[in-house]
Amino acid sequence: MIKYAHRDFPSDVFVLLEALNVGIDVLVVDNGESFTCSPAELMDINMTGKVSFSLLCSWLGNQKYQLFIVKAMSCGVCFHSCLST
Numbered sequence: 460m461i462k463y464a465h466r467d468f469p470s471d472v473f474v475l476l477e478a479l480n481v482g483i484d485v486l487v488v489d490n491g492e493s494f495t496c497s498p499a500e501l502m503d504i505n506m507t508g509k510v511s512f513s514l515l516c517s518w519l520g521n522q523k524y525q526l527f528i529v530k531a532m533s534c535g536v537c538f539h540s541c542l543s544t
Contacts, residue, residue, distance in 0.1 A: 463502060473498055482515035 462470040476483075476498040483501055486493045488508050495515060496504065 463506070466502065476514070479516060480518065482517065483511050484513040484515060486510045486512050 461468050462473050481498065482495040483498060484493055484495050485501070485504065485506075486509065488510060493512075501511070
C-alpha cells in the first residue's frame with residue numbers, strides 16, 4: 460500500500476475510508492487472532508505477519524450495500540500526481 464510507505468501520498472481511497480468511519484479487520488497470521496482499527500491507526504501498525512481482510516461499516520446495520528468508486532481524471536494528471544510526492 461503506497462499510503463503506508465509514503466504518508467504524504469494523496470490517497471483518495473484513504474480519504475474515503477476515513478470519511479466513512481470504516482473499521483479495518485486485521486488478521487495476525489501466526490496465531491489467528493484479529494483486531495479492528497481505523498485507517499489512521501493502520502498507518503502506525505507494523506503489518507509484518509498481518510493481513511487486512513475486511514472492512515466494517517457499522518453505520519450500515521445489517522443491510523448489504525455495494526460501493527462503486529469511479530475515479531475520472533486524465534492520464535497526465537494521474538501520472539503527475541504520482542511523481543510529485
